[in-house]
Amino acid sequence: MSDHFAAFSFVDRITAFEPGVRGRARFAVPGGIGAFPACLVAEAVGQLAAWIAMARIDFRGRPVAALATETIFHGDVAPGSSLELEVEIESCDEDAVAYGGGAYVDGARVIELKDCLGPMLPVQEFDAPEALRERFGLLCAAGAPGGRFRGVSVPSLIELDGVAGQSARALLQVPQSAPFFADHFPRRPVFPATLLLDSQIRLAMDLARTAIGRVTTTPLVPRRMTHVKMRSFIAPGQAVELGAELVAGDGVAARTVRLSATCDGRVVATARLDVGAGAG
Amino acid sequence: MANTEITKEEIQAVFPKVAETMADALGCDVEDVKLDVSLIEGLDAESIDFLDMVFRLERAFKIKIPRGKIIENARGDMPEAEFEQKGVLTEAGLAQLRTYLSEIPAERFGNPMKVADIPRLFTPETFCKLVIHAQREAQAAA
Numbered sequence: 186m187s188d189h190f191a192a193f194s195f196v197d198r199i200t201a202f203e204p205g206v207r208g209r210a211r212f213a214v215p216g217g218i219g220a221f222p223a224c225l226v227a228e229a230v231g232q233l234a235a236w237i238a239m240a241r242i243d244f245r246g247r248p249v250a251a252l253a254t255e256t257i258f259h260g261d262v263a264p265g266s267s268l269e270l271e272v273e274i275e276s277c278d279e280d281a282v283a284y285g286g287g288a289y290v291d292g293a294r295v296i297e298l299k300d301c302l303g304p305m306l307p308v309q310e311f312d313a314p315e316a317l318r319e320r321f322g323l324l325c326a327a328g329a330p331g332g333r334f335r336g337v338s339v340p341s342l343i344e345l346d347g348v349a350g351q352s353a354r355a356l357l358q359v360p361q362s363a364p365f366f367a368d369h370f371p372r373r374p375v376f377p378a379t380l381l382l383d384s385q386i387r388l389a390m391d392l393a394r395t396a397i398g399r400v401t402t403t404p405l406v407p408r409r410m411t412h413v414k415m416r417s418f419i420a421p422g423q424a425v426e427l428g429a430e431l432v433a434g435d436g437v438a439a440r441t442v443r444l445s446a447t448c449d450g451r452v453v454a455t456a457r458l459d460v461g462a463g464a465g
Numbered sequence: 466m467a468n469t470e471i472t473k474e475e476i477q478a479v480f481p482k483v484a485e486t487m488a489d490a491l492g493c494d495v496e497d498v499k500l501d502v503s504l505i506e507g508l509d510a511e512s513i514d515f516l517d518m519v520f521r522l523e524r525a526f527k528i529k530i531p532r533g534k535i536i537e538n539a540r541g542d543m544p545e546a547e548f549e550q551k552g553v554l555t556e557a558g559l560a561q562l563r564t565y566l567s568e569i570p571a572e573r574f575g576n577p578m579k580v581a582d583i584p585r586l587f588t589p590e591t592f593c594k595l596v597i598h599a600q601r602e603a604q605a606a607a
Contacts, residue, residue, distance in 0.1 A: 251516065252513075252516065252517055252520060276529075278532075280532040283520065302516065302517075412492070414513060414514075416511060416513050
């Protein structure tokens with residue numbers, strides 16, 4: 186099976202859409218994978234927005250992840266779940282798409298994206314426009330066969346120095362090759378922003394647990410991510426230094442972590458993560 | 466609508482919210498966002514930050530700001546071919562830009578000046594004007 190439209194594609198069937206306005210879709214999370222982290226749920230919502238936006242401009246451009254003002258994590262998604270995706274397009278033209286959306290499992294919201302913006306780049310730099318057009322037709326008709334996604338091998342983090350309970354640093358070595366690069370994107374492999382965010386969340390949660398985990402009897406969870414800004418692409422094989430710093434929060438057991446990602450001394454991504462006690 | 470019609474009072478009226486929005490986008494203290502600071506050279510803004518600032522200003526002021534609106538506003542009614550040629554401002558285009566960005570000291574304008582370098586001139590005041598223009602256009606359309 187080709188990895189294109191499989192290794193990092195999270196829309197099986199578009200069930201309803203108005204070009205450039207809104208859309209709904211489904212994705213069946215394969216049961217055989219180890220986990221389906223929240224960042225991939227966000228990726229699924231973003232991919233639905235990308236399909237609706239690309240169709241609006243007849244696949245001349247494709248949006249790339251750039252800004253996500255607020256992402257609220259409502260619940261986990263277990264392998265084997267059926268995701269219902271929805272997006273509302275605020276604006277869409279040849280330059281950018283602005284949107285919000287969410288995902289549901291059995292009617293319960295699991296994630297909410299607010300005020301996201303993706304600049305449109307020439308589609309032919311990333312993929313074959315005719316292949317995307319054909320795929321969109323399939324997604325809107327019978328839908329793609331399920332079970333294509335085989336999970337993703339998340340790069341491990343190498344711990345660097347930090348200040349105990351205050352900040353942490355880690356090295357993320359992006360693999361030179363991985364199945365998802367064939368899908369994201371075939372003509373220009375880019376490390377997915379959502380996988381970077383997943384790594385940043387892991388680093389932030391480790392920091393938060395050491396800093397405030399002992400003052401709460403329920404496990405800490407990521408509640409909300411804000412100010413996500415992707416400044417440049419991360420290529421296969423690049424070394425990314427991740428930074429996490431605890432800043433003021435709204436209570437002893439609820440804190441904000443300021444996140445950064447740097448390549449060759451240049452900041453490539455920033456975000457903030459609100460961490461707090463889970464439902465228990 | 467001509468830039469000269471924007472008063473200092475109008476700019477001061479929107480500046481606090483513009484400064485707050487920009488500080489949030491740039492991750493800096495609001496006190497660092499002076500009316501006349503260069504966004505690129507003084508506050509390290511990059512192209513993605515401009516996109517972010519415009520996106521935030523749209524929501525903060527409930528206005529629409531099309532991409533490239535600052536340069537479009539600067540050009541005004543002047544035909545594009547008179548404003549710039551092959552990515553470089555003409556003499557007339559440069560004079561038009563100086564009039565529009567009247568708050569920018571003359572020595573900061575290049576001559577010749579590439580259209581791509583215009584954002585290097587931008588200050589928070591430039592964005593205050595952008596907001597005021599958008600507000601006026603929205604009122605005119607209502």
